[in-house]
Every structure is written in C-alpha cells, then in structure tokens.
Amino acid sequence: MRVDLIDRAMAASGAAVRAIVYAMLALPALLVIVCSFTSGDSLNFPPTGFSMRWYREVWQNELFMTALWTSTYIAVLVSTMALAIGFAAAFAINRFAFLGKGFLQALAFSPLIIPAVVLGIGLLQLFAKLNLTQTIYPLLLGHLVLAIPYVMRTILASLSLHDRVLEEAAMNLRASPLKVIRRITLPLILPGLLSAAIFAFVTSFGNVTVSAFLTYGGHVTLPVQIFTYVDTSYDPLVAAVSSLMIVITLVIILVIERLIGAERVV
Amino acid sequence: MEEPLASRRVLTPALLLAPMILLLVLFLIVPTFGLLRASFLSESHLLDGSGFSLKQYIRFFSDSYYSSVLFETFVDGIIVSLICLGIGFPTGYSLARLSPPARRWRIIIVIMPLTLSLVVIVFGWLIILGRNGVINALLLSSGIASSPKQLLFSRPAVITVLVQQFLPFMILSVMSVVTQIDPVLEHAAANLRANRFATFRKVVIPLALPGIFAGFNLVFVLSISAFITPRLIGGNRVAMLGSLIYERIMAELNWPSGAAMAFILLVSGLGVTATLNALAASRLVRKGGRYAR
Amino acid sequence: MLALSEGKEDAVSESNDFVVELRSVSKLYGDTAAVADISLKARRGELLCLLGPSGCGKTTTLRMVAGFVEPSSGSIHINNIDMTHQAPYRRDTGMVFQSYALFPHMTVAGNVSFGLENLRWPREKRDKRVDEMLKLVELAHLAQRLPSQLSGGQQQRVALARALAIKPAVLLLDEPFSNLDAQLRVRMREELQEVVRSVNVTTLFVTHDQEEALTMSDRIVVMNAGKVEQIGTPGEIYETPATPFVAKFIGWCSLLKGTVDDAGAFTSTAGLRIMGNWSAGPATVVIRPEQLKLSAGGAPGQGQQARVLHSQYLGGATRVVLDVNGEQLIMQERFPFGRHPQHGDVLGITISTDNLRLIGEA
Numbered sequence A: 001m002r003v004d005l006i007d008r009a010m011a012a013s014g015a016a017v018r019a020i021v022y023a024m025l026a027l028p029a030l031l032v033i034v035c036s037f038t039s040g041d042s043l044n045f046p047p048t049g050f051s052m053r054w055y056r057e058v059w060q061n062e063l064f065m066t067a068l069w070t071s072t073y074i075a076v077l078v079s080t081m082a083l084a085i086g087f088a089a090a091f092a093i094n095r096f097a098f099l100g101k102g103f104l105q106a107l108a109f110s111p112l113i114i115p116a117v118v119l120g121i122g123l124l125q126l127f128a129k130l131n132l133t134q135t136i137y138p139l140l141l142g143h144l145v146l147a148i149p150y151v152m153r154t155i156l157a158s159l160s161l162h163d164r165v166l167e168e169a170a171m172n173l174r175a176s177p178l179k180v181i182r183r184i185t186l187p188l189i190l191p192g193l194l195s196a197a198i199f200a201f202v203t204s205f206g207n208v209t210v211s212a213f214l215t216y217g218g219h220v221t222l223p224v225q226i227f228t229y230v231d232t233s234y235d236p237l238v239a240a241v242s243s244l245m246i247v248i249t250l251v252i253i254l255v256i257e258r259l260i261g262a263e264r265v266v
Numbered sequence B: 001m002e003e004p005l006a007s008r009r010v011l012t013p014a015l016l017l018a019p020m021i022l023l024l025v026l027f028l029i030v031p032t033f034g035l036l037r038a039s040f041l042s043e044s045h046l047l048d049g050s051g052f053s054l055k056q057y058i059r060f061f062s063d064s065y066y067s068s069v070l071f072e073t074f075v076d077g078i079i080v081s082l083i084c085l086g087i088g089f090p091t092g093y094s095l096a097r098l099s100p101p102a103r104r105w106r107i108i109i110v111i112m113p114l115t116l117s118l119v120v121i122v123f124g125w126l127i128i129l130g131r132n133g134v135i136n137a138l139l140l141s142s143g144i145a146s147s148p149k150q151l152l153f154s155r156p157a158v159i160t161v162l163v164q165q166f167l168p169f170m171i172l173s174v175m176s177v178v179t180q181i182d183p184v185l186e187h188a189a190a191n192l193r194a195n196r197f198a199t200f201r202k203v204v205i206p207l208a209l210p211g212i213f214a215g216f217n218l219v220f221v222l223s224i225s226a227f228i229t230p231r232l233i234g235g236n237r238v239a240m241l242g243s244l245i246y247e248r249i250m251a252e253l254n255w256p257s258g259a260a261m262a263f264i265l266l267v268s269g270l271g272v273t274a275t276l277n278a279l280a281a282s283r284l285v286r287k288g289g290r291y292a293r
Numbered sequence C: 001m002l003a004l005s006e007g008k009e010d011a012v013s014e015s016n017d018f019v020v021e022l023r024s025v026s027k028l029y030g031d032t033a034a035v036a037d038i039s040l041k042a043r044r045g046e047l048l049c050l051l052g053p054s055g056c057g058k059t060t061t062l063r064m065v066a067g068f069v070e071p072s073s074g075s076i077h078i079n080n081i082d083m084t085h086q087a088p089y090r091r092d093t094g095m096v097f098q099s100y101a102l103f104p105h106m107t108v109a110g111n112v113s114f115g116l117e118n119l120r121w122p123r124e125k126r127d128k129r130v131d132e133m134l135k136l137v138e139l140a141h142l143a144q145r146l147p148s149q150l151s152g153g154q155q156q157r158v159a160l161a162r163a164l165a166i167k168p169a170v171l172l173l174d175e176p177f178s179n180l181d182a183q184l185r186v187r188m189r190e191e192l193q194e195v196v197r198s199v200n201v202t203t204l205f206v207t208h209d210q211e212e213a214l215t216m217s218d219r220i221v222v223m224n225a226g227k228v229e230q231i232g233t234p235g236e237i238y239e240t241p242a243t244p245f246v247a248k249f250i251g252w253c254s255l256l257k258g259t260v261d262d263a264g265a266f267t268s269t270a271g272l273r274i275m276g277n278w279s280a281g282p283a284t285v286v287i288r289p290e291q292l293k294l295s296a297g298g299a300p301g302q303g304q305q306a307r308v309l310h311s312q313y314l315g316g317a318t319r320v321v322l323d324v325n326g327e328q329l330i331m332q333e334r335f336p337f338g339r340h341p342q343h344g345d346v347l348g349i350t351i352s353t354d355n356l357r358l359i360g361e362a
C-alpha cells in the first residue's frame, strides 16, 4: 500500500525497536544457559568445550542444594497459605456487600507500591525485636505479604468472570450453599486458583530484594545464595544453578499459559 | 434462597477477610511504621531506643554526598523510565494488535524476566558485560578493540540492566490499555485523512495515557529502589540510594540512618506517584476543555 | 413503491459519470474467497446498497473501497483514479462505522473537526464547517458533549456529520442502523436519506435488511457467497429477480421447480400446472404471497384446491402456508374475524399470473 514517508519511517523504526526489545529480554537468560555447559574453569564467552561438569558440581555443592531445598519448601508453604488467605478474602470481596471495600482492595495491593527495601528492613527490625530472626518466619511471612497482591488479583479476576447464573441453577436444583461452592464454584474457578498458587510460588521462589534482608540463621534461599556468591566472585557454578532456576521458571510460565492463557498472566 | 441471619452476613465476610487483614497489618503496616519510628532516633547503631530527633534527616540533607546520590538516583530513575517508555510503547502496542497465536511466544519472552529471579538476570548481564563477556569477545574478534574494555561498573551499564529488568512492566501496561482501544478508532482516523503518525499523536497516545502513566510510575519506583543491580553491576563506582541503604543496614548496622533513607525513598516514590496521578487527572480535564470552543 | 423507485432511477440513469468503480475485485483469506470477482459501478449522487446474507462479503467489499483491506486481485477506482493500493487516508471516502467509532476523548465538535484538521483547513473555515454539519444533523446544541453523553441515535448522527464534513467523493456506511432499536431505525433511515440527498453525495450502503435496502436505495447490489447475484433498482430486484436466490432473499415467496411445455404452460415437479405462454424448457417460478388470492371468498370447490398446513396471525393479515397439488405455497390474506384458517382446512385459491416471474434454468 502506498503510504506517507513518515509512516514508512515509523513502521521501520518500530520493527527495529521490537527486534531489539525481544532480543534484549531473552538474551541474558539464554546466555546463562549457554555458558553453564562450559567445560572450562571460568566464565568465558564463547564457552570452552561442552560438559555437564558444573551441573555435577551444583549437585555436590551443599550450600546451593540446601538453598534450593529451602527456597522450594518456603515457596510451597507460601503458595498454599497465600491461596487459602487470598481465596477467603477475594470471595468475601466478590460476594458480600460491605463498607470500605475499596480501602481493602487498596490494602491488598499495597505490597506492590512499597519499595522492597522498606519492607525488608521493616520486617528485619520487627523480627529482631521479637527475637525471631533465626527462624524461618521472617522469610515465610515476608514472601506471604509479597504474594498477596498477585493471588488476590488472579482470584478476583476469575471470580468476576465466573457466571453466577450457574450457581443459581444449582441452587434451583436443590443444592445447599456449601455444595454449590464445592461442586460448582470451585471446579469452575480451579484454573484461576491454580495459577494464583503458582504465582505465589514464583514470587516466593525468585524473590531476592526482600529475602536479602531476612536470611539470618541457616535459612538462605537460592536467589540470596546466588547474590552473596556473585557479590564476591562468579564462576560457571552460578551459571549452572541459574540455568536450573531458568528452566523451573520457564516450565511454570508454560503451565500458567496452558491454564489461563498468556494474555491474563500479568 | 433463605436469607441468613443479619449477624451472619456481617460475620462471614469479616471472618473471611480477617487472615488477610491481620497478615498485612502485622507484617506490612506495623514494620513500616516501626521503621518510621526508628528513623527518628538520634543514636546510630541502635535498633531500639527512645527519644525523637530529626538528626538522621538533617544529616542526610546537609551532606552534599547524600543529596547528590539522591539526585542521581532520581535522574537514573527518570532515564530508565523514559527509555522503557520509548522502546516499550511500540512493543506493547504491537503486542496488543497482534493475533493471539502470534502474541503467544512474544508474551512468554516478555513475562520471563518478570518471573525469573532478579539475580539470575543480573548474572546474565555479568556474562554479557564482563571482562571475558560476550561484548568484549565480539569487540576483540572483530578487531574493534585490542584489549578487553571495562564495561561493568559504569552508570550506562546499570541503566541498561535496569531497563531490561523493568521493561516488561511498561510493555504490559501499555499492552493492556491499548487492548481496550477499539482498532476501529484507528480506521476511523485514517478514513478522516490522518496518517499513522497523526493517528498515533491524536488518537492512540491520548487514549493510552493512563497506561503510559501507570507504566512510567511503576518503572520509576522500582528503579529508584533498586539495590541488587547497582551493587552487582555498578559496584562501588555507581551509588544509588537503594544500595546505600543496603550497605547502611547490612554492613554498618546503622539502623536509624538506613531507616531514614528508606523513608526518603518511600516518600519520593509516593510523591512521584501522586504527581503523575494529578498530572493524568488534570490532563484529562484539559483534554475535555481543549475541544470546547 | 415501484413507481417511486423507477422515478428515482430516471434522475440518475442518464449520467454515466461513475464515482466508484470495482473491476473484478477479489479478496482471499487463505484459500477461502470472502469476495470473489465483484464488478460494480456507482453513479454520481446515487445511493447504492450492498445487500446479502451474513458473511457474504459486504463488509469486506466496503472496507476494500475505504482501503482497510487490500484486494487480492482486481482494481478499485474512485473518480476514475486507480486507488487499489492507496493508503486509506489518501482516498476520497467518508465512512460511517457500524459501531460509529467516535473518538471518546474528543467532543462532538472535536470529532467533526478532526478530518478537517488533517486536511489542514484554517481554523475559521473549520469552525464554520463543523457548525454547518452539526446544524445539518440537528445537533448544534450538543457540540460540546462527549460521545459517551449521547444517545445511540445522536452518536449515529455525529458519525454521519463527521464523515460528511470532509466532503468525501463517496460516503460509505456499514450497517449503520444495526445498533438502534426498531423504531429509531426507521426514523434514522429517513433522516439519513434526507441528509444524503441534501448534500447529494454518492453513497455505498451495506445492509442485510431487505426492507432497508428496498426503501432507501436507488439501486441494490444483491450479494451471495462473495459474488454479485443481481444489480438493479428495488423494483427490478423485487419484480424480476434474476436468480432463485434473489427471489428468496427479497421478500417472502414460494419457488417452484419444474418445466415449461410446448404449449407454454408450467408444470411443477409435484404436478401443479400454471397456464402461461413462456418458452419451453426447465424453469423456476417465483410466486409472491400477494399473487395468491382466495377465489370467491375462499370456499372450497372454487379455483385451485389448497389445504392449510399452518397459519400465522400477523395482526393486519394472516400468513398461510398451503399445500396445492403437492407444492407448498405461501399466501398472505386478511381473513374476517373468527374465520381464521386452521390446519387441515381446505380453501379455494387462484394464482394470479400477471407479473408472475419465471426464472429459466441456465
């Protein structure tokens, strides 16, 4: 189609910008994976040789393996708890009429606008006063707070998309209120609930900005372990650990994509 | 349906909401106020104490080093947000206008950096920018440079990495607002003799402004509170407020000072949010008036 | 209605001044043709209607004229200039969209002036034109409202004013009334006709509503499955449909397949005979409801014997589906109160052969 010069310039620069953007977004993760297969002793580009050597080393590295375990089990705890707390709250907001709903929603989303440093230091101070820094509670509760907005948003969205007429139909067929929730509501919003839980999982699993302040006593998460390790030195060991995190994250994204479609992920 | 007792209608939602309210009050609001309290302590190296003084704030604003760090943090935040806007808008717009199958893998690429741990991304950039990294390998093999260049530990490097980290927020918020703009409006503009450029300037961008402001706001607040990236990519050469706070608390254990800085950060972020909101609101009002002849 | 449309026809038929011309235009989406080899011409000042069932390619055709869809083959000419590959904003068209597509962030006046701004009209001229257009559609008092503060009919009129403000060579309308309720639709139809006539702009109008097409157009283009079935005045289309599809699509009718014998009489496959003097061969007869009459009050024994299959009370009349010699025919008749025909009743009818349309098989 014959178009104005300025339009052609816009189209060309737009295409160029998009190419750069996608490359820029994908490149760091890709390169980490590429470099993790090096057989050399240091992180070079291009990597020297190909081996699984550094993956074996990760497997034998107690520091990283413990951290991986800690991260996983905190993330699992966080996602189950966030799901329970978030579903109860979202259900109340969606189904009941009461004053201050807007305020409550603002409260639920406020962890997003409070800088991570503020939350991290605040929690550290609180738990130091309570003398609980050596426990798992600071990490657990900190992550739980961070997960709430994501969980609330996903569940609220699926509740509001859910067709209430189906519940009325079930009630008309003599189902009790509890049975309606169990047999109709929950199964229908199950994809939303699952992705909420997964969101909570990745939020906790990947977090470093709040965790960095809360890892006293033996409880160090994998991202914080990577952070402290890289702070002093970096070698292919970190590339292998990071690749593991990338693969786990990618699998999770694909699962969410299957569950609710990529459009609604964020 | 039989109406439950009135008390039940109040009690049930209250019980359902209680866990979330309790969680956020105890572990978000209480610690934030605890921090605010600590920032008014005069002694350093103290977690707990009594008394009230503005000493930490006065010291911060009277020391030219701190004010220059604050200023540079702000400038970096604005630069990062502007770059994100400049390259995120075309990307978010095109994502919104793509067909679902074409959108799929692109969205996955955009979401990946958001879900992936920040340290992993920063580590990826260390591989790109490091002495033995990708860029230096390219420079050396192509003969542009004869010895490896120091790319890390510079402000441009920090800004680049921050842009990559936070770009997805801008892309997604532009995408979500452009999805709401009926493409037929663009056709209508073209039919009324507006070329693509005029259509963007007069129709798409004005209608996308809420998303642009939201994205800008988010990226700005995240950038000024960053501390992992300035620390790992910028090293000692690039001071940003976030890394200063981390240092103050974790290395020097100087609580009141760190708390005061964290509060200055929080208030700056909220201030920018409020300003942008006011700007957006006034712009909408002015828009209405502009066509009033 | 027939007389009226023929009168209209006279007014424009002399001019061979074509504003829009489509030459063998096709549009393929993958393997399927949304539009297959369409040719048509719109005369200056003419209101040409594209009529056809859903999915037949009307919108696609209109969007190709506006330039939002590029044809796969063929060419499109506006004022005798080839516009096939020209950008939408370089074509002399004004479009009223189905959803109106009013800019939500601009006032009514802002919307109408938008095109003029792009044409770089000076401020005073622009303001004058906006004023003039809003007066034309009787919305001058709402100039400062935002589109969201208008009713559906008002939005529609803003869309029309906006499209006409830039004085396009051709006005394009895609089912402009589909978002309005039945009563408003009829009123807006008249208003649109009035406005379009007063500015004398060539108009391409898309609809799937045959009543809309019959009452508004100078000529109708009947489309089916991406192809043109017939082009003609409303009278021609109704009275002399070129194909069974056209007959069936425009108005109620019964189609009888059969053959014409050497004597010129038609015999349907089921055996219903209709006298006439047509030329011999296989043929299809189109029988409109109004061509069936009750003979002598409808008493059985007179004329053709017809058994009532079912009947539908319409208020002013009753639509009856009849079995006549094994053929199903539709009749519309006013029955006296209390004499409503029932299933199984036998009526005597006559088939009027005046204007009876016979479509020869190709």
Ligand SMILES: Nc1ncnc2c1ncn2[C@@H]1O[C@H](COP(=O)(O)OP(=O)(O)OP(=O)(O)O)[C@@H](O)[C@H]1O
Binding pocket: C029, C033, C034, C035, C052, C053, C054, C055, C056, C057, C058, C059, C060, C061, C208
């Ligand atoms: N972008 C497209 N991609 C694929 N097929 C399309 C596209 N646009 C239209 N079609 C197909 O082309 C055919 C014609 O569509 P068009 O919209 O022109 O029909 P229409 O006559 O306007 O129908 P309606 O009365 O329902 O509006 C349809 O079968 C439609 O499915």
Ligand SMILES: [Mg+2]
Binding pocket: C058, C059, C060
């Ligand atoms: Mg259509």
